[in-house]
Amino acid sequence: MxxxxxxxxxxxxxxxxxxxxxxxxxxxxxxxxxxxxxxxxxxxxxxxxxxxxxxxxxxxxxxxxxxxxxxxxxxxxxxxxxxxxxxxxxxxxxxxxxxxxxxxxxxxxxxxxxxxxxxxxxxxxxxxxxxxxxxxxxxxxxxxxxxxxxxxxxxxxxxxxxxxxxxxxxxxxxxxxxxxxxxxxxxxxxxxxGDGPPPSWLNGLRDPLTARALAALHERPGHPWTLEALAATVNVSRATLARRFTRHVGEPPLSYLTRWRIELAARRLRETTLPAATIAREVGYTSEYAFNRAFHRIQGCPPGRYRRQPAL
Missing domain, CATH: 2.60.120.280 (Regulatory protein AraC)
Structure with a gap:
């Protein structure tokens, strides 16, 4: 990916x-x-x-x-x-x-x-x-x-x-x-x-292990990822993955995944007329309530209000 x-x-x-x-x-x-x-x-x-x-x-x-x-x-x-x-x-x-x-x-x-x-x-x-x-x-x-x-x-x-x-x-x-x-x-x-970007997904691309983990998350954002499953995918221990990913990206893998899912959902809300519940399932949420909470926390408003707001 x-x-x-x-x-x-x-x-x-x-x-x-x-x-x-x-x-x-x-x-x-x-x-x-x-x-x-x-x-x-x-x-x-x-x-x-x-x-x-x-x-x-x-x-x-x-x-x-x-x-x-x-x-x-x-x-x-x-x-x-x-x-x-x-x-x-x-x-x-x-x-x-x-x-x-x-x-x-x-x-x-x-x-x-x-x-x-x-x-x-x-x-x-x-x-x-x-x-x-x-x-x-x-x-x-x-x-x-x-x-x-x-x-x-x-x-x-x-x-x-x-x-x-x-x-x-x-x-x-x-x-x-x-x-x-x-x-x-x-x-x-x-x-x-040695004058690279601060911790971020962009900085993470410079580290082979972190880059592989990022690619896996982007390839299947709706997959029910756990830290153990992601570590197995990139063939390292959970501790090694968590340490390297957090050092380069600035947050743990599953926190990054949550933000990426919400960004994908935000685009779907703006570009389609699909119900929020359908979009929630697409990006990996089995509970619409959990999706709404995560969306509000990251975007600052619930999905419905975000969809009605004019794009900047």
């Missing part, structure tokens, strides 16, 4: 190509915070990236920057360059009939692919909030770089001719793949540097 893919699917994290940005120095733009994740990939030239109070960082061809929660940030041809606020008015001024955003100038050219990822804010927070506010990945890294560079080259190709059959669909699928590879690369880098 692909735990990361399962989490992204439940949170309905979907890519949408925003723009191809083509600029010649001197230039600078400031992009406001957005609801969702922001993504930039430099395919030609160089630029400087800023976010919050961190020092500017130079982006080379093949560098990718992901802002998982859409933080405010800036891009410029040089550090300290005056920036224009990227609002709807500026966007209309710069955009070409081809869909490219172009800034003319006498200097060196930079080409950046800019995209966004939308998500269900009720369900995506546990996924994307586990990542750092800014995630910078360079394709020069030998372990993962070639794969990322191949995906980036394909994305640049698909966005180069938007009249090609299926180019829009291909670009969105490639952005989905890029997101997974960027997260995977960051996890590998964090494992090497």
């Amino acid at each position: 692909d735990v990361l893919g399962d989490m992204l699917a439940v949170a309905r994290v979907d890519a949408a190509l925003m723009a191809t940005f083509d600029a010649r120095a001197p230039w600078g733009i400031e992009l406001p915070a957005r609801q969702g994740a922001s993504f930039h990939a430099v395919v030609a030239g160089t630029c400087w990236f800023t976010a919050d109070d961190a020092p500017p960082r130079r982006l080379e061809p093949g560098d990718l920057v992901l802002l998982p929660t859409g933080a405010r940030h800036g891009l410029a041809s040089a550090p300290g360059m005056p920036s224009r606020h990227f609002d709807d008015g500026l966007k209309r001024t710069l955009i070409r009939p081809t869909g490219e955003l172009v800034i003319e100038g006498p200097g060196a050219r930079t080409r950046i692919l800019c995209a966004g990822y939308g998500y269900d804010t009720d369900l995506a927070h546990p996924v994307l909030s586990l990542l750092p506010p800014v995630l910078h990945v360079a394709t020069a890294r030998p372990e993962n770089g070639p794969w990322l560079r191949t995906l980036l080259d394909l994305l640049a190709h698909e966005t180069g001719d938007r009249t090609a059959t299926g180019s829009g669909t291909a670009a969105v699928r490639l952005l989905d793949l890029l997101l997974i590879h960027v997260i995977r690369t960051w996890l590998d880098t964090a494992a090497d540097t």
